Amino acid sequence: MAERKPISSWLTDMDGVLIHEGTPIPGADAFIKRLRESGLPFLVLTNNSIYTARDLHARLNRMGLDVPVENIWTSALATAQFLDDQRPGGTAYVIGEAGLTTALHDIGYVLTDHEPDYVVLGETRTYSFEALTKAIRLINGGARFIGTNPDETGPSAEGPLPATGSVAALITKATGKAPYFAGKPNPLMMRTGLNAIGAHSESSAMIGDRMDTDVLAGLEAGMQTFLVLTGLTTVADIDKYPFRPSTVVDSIADLVDLVDLG
Numbered sequence: 001m002a003e004r005k006p007i008s009s010w011l012t013d014m015d016g017v018l019i020h021e022g023t024p025i026p027g028a029d030a031f032i033k034r035l036r037e038s039g040l041p042f043l044v045l046t047n048n049s050i051y052t053a054r055d056l057h058a059r060l061n062r063m064g065l066d067v068p069v070e071n072i073w074t075s076a077l078a079t080a081q082f083l084d085d086q087r088p089g090g091t092a093y094v095i096g097e098a099g100l101t102t103a104l105h106d107i108g109y110v111l112t113d114h115e116p117d118y119v120v121l122g123e124t125r126t127y128s129f130e131a132l133t134k135a136i137r138l139i140n141g142g143a144r145f146i147g148t149n150p151d152e153t154g155p156s157a158e159g160p161l162p163a164t165g166s167v168a169a170l171i172t173k174a175t176g177k178a179p180y181f182a183g184k185p186n187p188l189m190m191r192t193g194l195n196a197i198g199a200h201s202e203s204s205a206m207i208g209d210r211m212d213t214d215v216l217a218g219l220e221a222g223m224q225t226f227l228v229l230t231g232l233t234t235v236a237d238i239d240k241y242p243f244r245p246s247t248v249v250d251s252i253a254d255l256v257d258l259v260d261l262g
Helices: 028-038 053-062 075-086 098-106 129-140 164-175 187-196 211-220 252-258
Strands: 009-013 042-046 072-074 091-095 118-121 144-147 204-208 224-228 247-249
Touching: 009 187, 009 211, 028 252, 042 053, 042 187, 053 072, 072 075, 072 187, 075 098, 075 118, 075 144, 075 187, 091 098, 091 129, 118 129, 118 164, 129 164, 144 164, 187 211, 204 211, 211 224, 224 252
Parallel strands: 009 042, 009 204, 042 072, 091 118, 118 144, 204 224, 224 247
Antiparallel strands: none
């Protein structure tokens, strides 16, 4: 096997890698500081489409993690990029929050419930029965079905919450139409992110806490993958999958010294 090139750009998941339930994971601040000092291109990724990059920058900043807005890449941004490539200046009926609606407005999309090109489903804490009914009827009427991410549940202090993947399954059951998901594990999210920072997969690394999204997406995008054990995956879980990460570490703190300061 050919030896991999040195890592010259980094992509890292946010929840479970840098933060956990609103608290920074030890070593996250040192890792981000080292990345910024190195001058290497990097992105912090999240499949959550609720918040804009500016919102997330402010939230992370309050936790002591200084991540510039341009270094944050969400499934909402990946979805908007995909739609802009597929059908520039299109129309969409959107179920989601400001992270998604802002991303679509920014690419010039018109949000409408009148014969839209797409129904776009994202994350929200207030899924409306009326909105879901409208989405089902629009898809049955010919609108194409897009989902920001396939995550079936999301974390909260009280326990798991139903997420985009679960709600998409409801719509699929009612329409017979499966959505195209732009977020992880679709390598499209990685490739569009890499393009955004001018990086190449051969010399890039992906850090995540989930085998089925982070590691899989990184692997399929051709990147070196690091699995941290501060999130949802344990060592015992790894062998349940037919693929493996390049490296397994306890936490983000173990990767600080791997960032090349040049």
